[in-house]
Amino acid sequence: MESVASTVLSAGARETAVRSARRLDRRRMLFWVLPPVAWFSVFMLIPYALLLYTSLGKVEDMRFIPGLSLDNFIRVFTVDPYLGVILKSARIGLMTAVFSAVVAYPLAFFLAFHVRSSRFKFLIYLLVIVPWWASYLVKAYAWKTILGSGGILNVALQKVGLTDEPVRIFLYNEFSVVMTLTYIFTPFAVLSIYAQLERIPTSLIEAARNLGAGGWMIFLRIILPISVPGVVAGSIITFSLAFGDFVAPVLVGGPESVMVSNVVINLLGVAFDWPLAAAIGLVIITLGLLLISASGWLEEKTQTRF
Amino acid sequence: MTSGIELKNLRKTYDGHGQGAWAVDGVDMTIGAGRFITLLGPSGCGKTTTLRMIAGLETPTSGQILRDGVDITDQPVTDRDMRMVFQDFALFPNMSVEQNVAFGLRVRRMKGRYSEAEIRKRVYQFLDLVHLADHAAKKPHQLSGGQKQRVSLARALVTDPQIVLFDEPLGSLDASLRKIMQIELIRIHRELGKTFIYVTHDQDEAMAMSSSIAVMRGGKVMQFGSPREIYDRPANRYVASFIGHAHIVDARMEGRDAEGSVLRVGNGQRIRIANDNENAAVGQTVGLMLRAEDLSFEKAGADTLGGCVVDSLYRGEYVEYVVELDGNAGVVHLHARTDLPALDQGAPVALRVNPHKAHVLVQ
Numbered sequence: 001m002e003s004v005a006s007t008v009l010s011a012g013a014r015e016t017a018v019r020s021a022r023r024l025d026r027r028r029m030l031f032w033v034l035p036p037v038a039w040f041s042v043f044m045l046i047p048y049a050l051l052l053y054t055s056l057g058k059v060e061d062m063r064f065i066p067g068l069s070l071d072n073f074i075r076v077f078t079v080d081p082y083l084g085v086i087l088k089s090a091r092i093g094l095m096t097a098v099f100s101a102v103v104a105y106p107l108a109f110f111l112a113f114h115v116r117s118s119r120f121k122f123l124i125y126l127l128v129i130v131p132w133w134a135s136y137l138v139k140a141y142a143w144k145t146i147l148g149s150g151g152i153l154n155v156a157l158q159k160v161g162l163t164d165e166p167v168r169i170f171l172y173n174e175f176s177v178v179m180t181l182t183y184i185f186t187p188f189a190v191l192s193i194y195a196q197l198e199r200i201p202t203s204l205i206e207a208a209r210n211l212g213a214g215g216w217m218i219f220l221r222i223i224l225p226i227s228v229p230g231v232v233a234g235s236i237i238t239f240s241l242a243f244g245d246f247v248a249p250v251l252v253g254g255p256e257s258v259m260v261s262n263v264v265i266n267l268l269g270v271a272f273d274w275p276l277a278a279a280i281g282l283v284i285i286t287l288g289l290l291l292i293s294a295s296g297w298l299e300e301k302t303q304t305r306f
Numbered sequence: 307m308t309s310g311i312e313l314k315n316l317r318k319t320y321d322g323h324g325q326g327a328w329a330v331d332g333v334d335m336t337i338g339a340g341r342f343i344t345l346l347g348p349s350g351c352g353k354t355t356t357l358r359m360i361a362g363l364e365t366p367t368s369g370q371i372l373r374d375g376v377d378i379t380d381q382p383v384t385d386r387d388m389r390m391v392f393q394d395f396a397l398f399p400n401m402s403v404e405q406n407v408a409f410g411l412r413v414r415r416m417k418g419r420y421s422e423a424e425i426r427k428r429v430y431q432f433l434d435l436v437h438l439a440d441h442a443a444k445k446p447h448q449l450s451g452g453q454k455q456r457v458s459l460a461r462a463l464v465t466d467p468q469i470v471l472f473d474e475p476l477g478s479l480d481a482s483l484r485k486i487m488q489i490e491l492i493r494i495h496r497e498l499g500k501t502f503i504y505v506t507h508d509q510d511e512a513m514a515m516s517s518s519i520a521v522m523r524g525g526k527v528m529q530f531g532s533p534r535e536i537y538d539r540p541a542n543r544y545v546a547s548f549i550g551h552a553h554i555v556d557a558r559m560e561g562r563d564a565e566g567s568v569l570r571v572g573n574g575q576r577i578r579i580a581n582d583n584e585n586a587a588v589g590q591t592v593g594l595m596l597r598a599e600d601l602s603f604e605k606a607g608a609d610t611l612g613g614c615v616v617d618s619l620y621r622g623e624y625v626e627y628v629v630e631l632d633g634n635a636g637v638v639h640l641h642a643r644t645d646l647p648a649l650d651q652g653a654p655v656a657l658r659v660n661p662h663k664a665h666v667l668v669q
Contacts, residue, residue, distance in 0.1 A: 208398070
C-alpha cells in the first residue's frame with residue numbers, strides 16, 4: 001500500500017514539475033518572441049494601420065477629419081492623373097528592369113564564366129558596386145551633364161559632325177529618366193544574375209561540349225534556363241527601386257515624366273491632401289504585394305534544383 | 307565500329323611556362339579498339355588529366371593523341387565523338403531524364419541524322435539498357451546517385467560514340483551500389499563492344515573490370531598490362547604495394563639455372579623459386595614479393611622460411627597472421643584456415659612459399 005501511495009504521490013509531483021517547467025518555458029518563450037513582435041508592431045503594423053486610417057478620412061479647411069469613406073480610393077482610380085501616373089511609373093519601372101537585365105546579363109556572364117583569376121573577379125565585382133559609394137544625387141547630376149545640351153554627348157556629336165546644334169531629345173524626358181535609373185540600379189541586376197550563374201558547375205558546360213553542343217546551344221538550353229530566377233529576382237529589385245523613385249524625374253525628367261512618388265510628395269507637402277496620398281500609398285503597396293507574390297511564384301517555378 | 311587511341315609522349319603542365327611540375331609527364335600508351343582500359347592511381351597522379359586530354363577538355367603541353375592513326379591533338383572537343391561520364395554526373399538540372407539523354411542527338415552536328423520519332427525511340431532504347439525507362443519524365447534531383455550515374459551513362463552511349471571515357475564515375479556511390487554498377491558496366495561494354503577508357507583510384511574496381519590497367523604515379527605510367535600481369539608480375543615495388551597488399555622482403559639473387567632461381571632471404575635462409583624476372587642478375591640485391599595467399603604453414607625443412615608470429619587477426623573467413631621472418635628479412639602476412647589450432651604470439655613457424663607466385667622485384 002505504502003509503495004503504491006508513494007508512486008501516486010511522486011507521479012503527481014512529477015506532473016506538477018512538468019507543468020511548472022512548461023510555464024517556465026512559456027515565460028522564456030515570451031522573452032524571445034516579444035522583441036520581434038514589438039518591432040513588427042511599432043515599425044510595420046502601426047504605420048500601416050495609420051496609413052489605412054488616414055486614407056479613409058478627408059481634409060477640410062486644412063484639417064484632417066477622420067472617417068470611413070472609400071472616396072479617396074475611388075479618386076485614385078477615376079480622377080486624372082493618379083491612375084495614369086501609377087501606370088506610367090510602372091512603365092518606367094518595367095523599362096528600367098528590362099534594360100538593367102539586358103545590360104547586366106553579359107557582364108554577369110563574363111564574370112561567371114570568363115574571368116578565371118579570382119583577383120580579377122574581385123576587382124570587377126568591386127567596380128560594379130563601387131558607384132554605390134557615391135551619392136545617388138551626384139550620379140543623377142552626372143547624367144544631367146552627360147545628356148544636357150552642353151553635355152558630353154552633344155559636344156561629341158557636334159565634334160564628329162553628326163549634328164550642327166545641340167540635340168535636345170536626350171534630356172528632360174522619359175528617355176533620360178529610364179537611362180539614369182538603369183545606370184543607377186544595374187548593379188543590383190548584375191549581382192543577382194551573377195549569383196545565379198555562379199551556381200552552374202563547369203562540368204555541365206564541359207558535358208554539353210563533350211556531347212557536341214556549340215556555344216549558342218549551351219547558352220540557350222542550359223545557361224539561360226538556369227539563370228531565369230536570377231533575372232527575375234534582379235528585375236524585381238530594379239523595378240521596385242525605379243517605380244518608387246522621385247529623384248530622377250525631378251533632376252533629369254521633363255514635365256511629362258512625373259512619377260508616382262512625386263505626386264505623393266506634392267499631395268503631402270503642397271496640396272495637404274494626406275488622405276489621398278495615403279490611399280495612393282496603399283494602392284501601390286497592394287500592387288507591390290501582388291507583384292512580389294507573382295514574382296516569388298515565378299522564381300520558385302523557374303528555380304533549377306541541382 | 308570502334309576505334310583505338312594512341313598517346314605519344316603526352317605531357318601537361320598547368321604552369322604557363324612549362325617549367326613547373328608536370329601533371330602528366332610523358333605518357334605513351336596504345337589503347338586497342340574495343341578494349342576496357344583503366345588508368346589507376348592515387349589522386350594527383352595525372353590520370354584524370356590524361357583522360358581530359360583524350361576528351362579534348364584539356365590541351366596537352368606537348369605530345370600527340372592519335373585516333374586510328376590520325377592526329378587529333380588539336381581537334382575541338384565538340385568534334386571528337388568521344389563521350390565522357392563525369393564523376394559528378396554533370397546532368398543538366400533543368401532538363402528531364404529524357405531530355406538529358408536526347409541532348410547529344412539534338413546538337414547541330416547530329417541535325418538530320420535522326421527524326422524526332424527516331425530520337426525518342428533511341429532515347430528509350432538506351433534508357434532500357436540502363437533500366438531507367440520508368441523514370442524518363444523525372445528531373446535529375448529526383449533520382450538517386452546510382453540512377454543519376456545510369457542516366458549519365460545512357461546520355462553518353464545514345465550518340466553511338468566509338469570511345470567512352472569515364473572519370474571516376476562510381477566515386478560518389480556507396481560500396482554496394484558500386485559493385486552493382488561495376489557489373490552493369492562490364493555487361494554494357496560486352497554488349498556494345500565500344501572502347502572504354504576508365505579512370506579510378508580504386509584498385510578492386512580496376513582489377514574487376516579492365517582488360518588492361520595502366521598504373522600511374524607522378525604523371526607517369528608505372529606499368530601497363532592485364533590485371534593478372536599487374537598483380538602477379540608487378541614491374542616495381544610501387545606497383546607491387548599499390549595493387550593488393552603485397553609484402554616485400556629483402557633478398558639476394560644467389561644463383562639461377564633452367565629450373566629456377568635461388569634466393570637468400572635476409573641474412574641467411576635460402577629458398578628456391580621459379581624464374582620470373584630475367585632482369586635480376588645473379589648477386590644482385592632484390593625485393594621478394596610475397597602475398598598472403600601464396601604462403602602457407604609447413605614443417606620446417608628445405609625451401610621454407612623460418613620466422614615467428616608477431617600478431618594474429620581473426621577475420622572471420624580466415625585468420626591473418628603477421629610473421630616476422632628470421633634474419634631481419636622483413637614482415638609478411640599469411641592467411642590460415644580458422645579451424646586450425648591458433649598460434650600464439652612469438653610462436654616459431656616455418657612458411658612454404660608458392661614457388662610460382664613469389665616474384666622478384668629489381669626496382
